[in-house]
Amino acid sequence: MKKVFVTGATGLIGASLVRELLAEGCHVRALVRRGSDRKNLAGLDIDLCEGDLLDRGSLEKGLAGCDTLFHAAADYRLWTRDPESMYAVNVGGTRSILEAALKKGVSRVVYTSSVGTLGNPGNGEPGTEETPVTFSEMVGHYKKSKFLAEREAERFLEHGLPLVIVNPSTPVGWLDIKPTPTGKIIVDFLNRKMPAYLDTGLNLIDVEDCARGHVLAARHGRIGEKYILGNENLTLLEIFSHLEEISGLPAPRIKLPYTPVLLAAHINEAISRFTGIAPLIPLAGVRMAGKRMFFDSSKAKRELGLPQQSIENALSKAVDWFRNEGYVSRLN
Numbered sequence: 001m002k003k004v005f006v007t008g009a010t011g012l013i014g015a016s017l018v019r020e021l022l023a024e025g026c027h028v029r030a031l032v033r034r035g036s037d038r039k040n041l042a043g044l045d046i047d048l049c050e051g052d053l054l055d056r057g058s059l060e061k062g063l064a065g066c067d068t069l070f071h072a073a074a075d076y077r078l079w080t081r082d083p084e085s086m087y088a089v090n091v092g093g094t095r096s097i098l099e100a101a102l103k104k105g106v107s108r109v110v111y112t113s114s115v116g117t118l119g120n121p122g123n124g125e126p127g128t129e130e131t132p133v134t135f136s137e138m139v140g141h142y143k144k145s146k147f148l149a150e151r152e153a154e155r156f157l158e159h160g161l162p163l164v165i166v167n168p169s170t171p172v173g174w175l176d177i178k179p180t181p182t183g184k185i186i187v188d189f190l191n192r193k194m195p196a197y198l199d200t201g202l203n204l205i206d207v208e209d210c211a212r213g214h215v216l217a218a219r220h221g222r223i224g225e226k227y228i229l230g231n232e233n234l235t236l237l238e239i240f241s242h243l244e245e246i247s248g249l250p251a252p253r254i255k256l257p258y259t260p261v262l263l264a265a266h267i268n269e270a271i272s273r274f275t276g277i278a279p280l281i282p283l284a285g286v287r288m289a290g291k292r293m294f295f296d297s298s299k300a301k302r303e304l305g306l307p308q309q310s311i312e313n314a315l316s317k318a319v320d321w322f323r324n325e326g327y328v329s330r331l332n
Contacts, residue, residue, distance in 0.1 A: 001108070001218060003027040005066040007053065007097060008073030012183070013112065013168060015040035015175040016211035017070060022046070024215060031062050031073065040175050053093030059100040068218055069101045072112040074149075076142060078181050078282035079272065083141040090145035091152060098156045098163075109163045110218050113150045115203065115228060115295050116143040118167055122291030124201070126233060129167070129226040129299055140284025157224050164221035166214055169230030169295050172314045173207035174321035181285060186318050189243050189251075190328040196254035197236050198261060201292035204239070205231040206314035209307045216304040227304060230297035232311045236289075239315070246316045261286055 004021055008014035009030035018041065021028050028046040031053075032038060041048070051058020053073060063069065075089040094111070101109050116138070119131030138144040150165065157163055176183035182202070188194050205213075213229040221227060234242075240251035261281065268279035300306040322328055 001026050001068045003029070003066045004068040004070060005029050005031070005049075005063050006070045006072065007031045008071070008112070009046075010036055010038055010040050011072070011076075011178070012173075012176045012180055012207055013171055013210055013214075014070075014072045016173070016207050017072060017214050018044060018046060020208075020211045020215050021070075029062055029066060031058070037177060040177055053089055053096060056096050056100060059097050060104065063100050063104040063106065066104070067107045069097070069106050069109045070112070070214055070218070071097050071109065072214070074112070074146065076180060077278075078140060078142060078284045079269065079278050080141060081273065081276050086141050087145045087148070090142075091148045094149040095152050098153060098161060102156060102159055102161050107162060108218050109161060110214050110221070111150075111153045111163060111165050112214070113153070113165050113167045113226070114143070114146045115167045115169045115230065115293065116288075117147045117150045118226075118228070118295070120291055120293055120295070124292050124294060126203075126294040126296035128296045129228055139287045142284065143288075154224075162223050164217045164223060165226040166217050166221075166300075167226055167228045168210050168213075169203035169205050169228065169293075169297070171205055171207035171210040172311075173317045175207070176318065176321070179322070179327070181282075183318065183322070186243065186315070187322055187327045189240065190247060190249065190319065190322060192249065194240070194252050196256045197240060197252045198256055198258065198286075198289045199235070199237075200289035201233060201235040201294055202239070203230040203233050203293060203295045203297070204311045204314065205229060205297075206309040206311070206317075209309050213300060213304060213306045216306065220304050222303070227300040227306075228295050228297045229300055229306060230295045231308050233292075233294040234311065235292070242312055242315050243319065246312070246319050258290065
């Protein structure tokens, strides 16, 4: 890789990816939307290409002269009043950027999908890249749109696009400016807004390892293959226990029954459709919590050399960053 084009560079994964690429000595050009928060890119020696995934001209301009594309941009929300806009970005935007990459003849494309598009037994047994899955299993518009976007990406393989797909699990760490839904869980914990928990689970990975996995996928990934970028499977209670040890704040002790929370989420979502204000309890998030989203990243470790820094350290970096950046009340 010499000259690379990165979409989603201002986000959690993308900002760490840009730093990894700079450390590799790459010339980085990043797609940024007009009016976007560029704090994560401040001070970095990169070229900014103002544009949009829905603006084909800006994509071709950004890709000009680049040998590698990292498409990490996505509309990642658990609730939206306008689902069509999410599909336009996640599905239509993926189609547009890959069409532009094919036209410009890039030598490698790494597409950032999600473990949410993969099959998952839900009983604690980890899902893999080969676990069977159907569209009907997708919960919420984010997962549905990413599932369809991944199918779009796969179709470009038939046209000769040298594409590798990575499926990050749940990255945690610094630079989570939005924050992501998982980052919000950490922020709410630190602000003492998590009095109880659901019996669910996630696979966590340090965001810096996740970014490194993208670089390794570009270098060592096999064309047409998928790689789960993950690390440790933890229940939500175990995650809160780690946060308790890191922050000094008590973890919730009350386990909530699933059905009443699901009912409350339905009510919250109905109110949000009327008010336009995001629900306090996103229905998609609660429905996802009905399964333990555990995954096996051994393929990426074996074929790519995916690093596996400790999750305790990743959570500690996240806690420090959120506190230092003012996301947490001074009382906590």
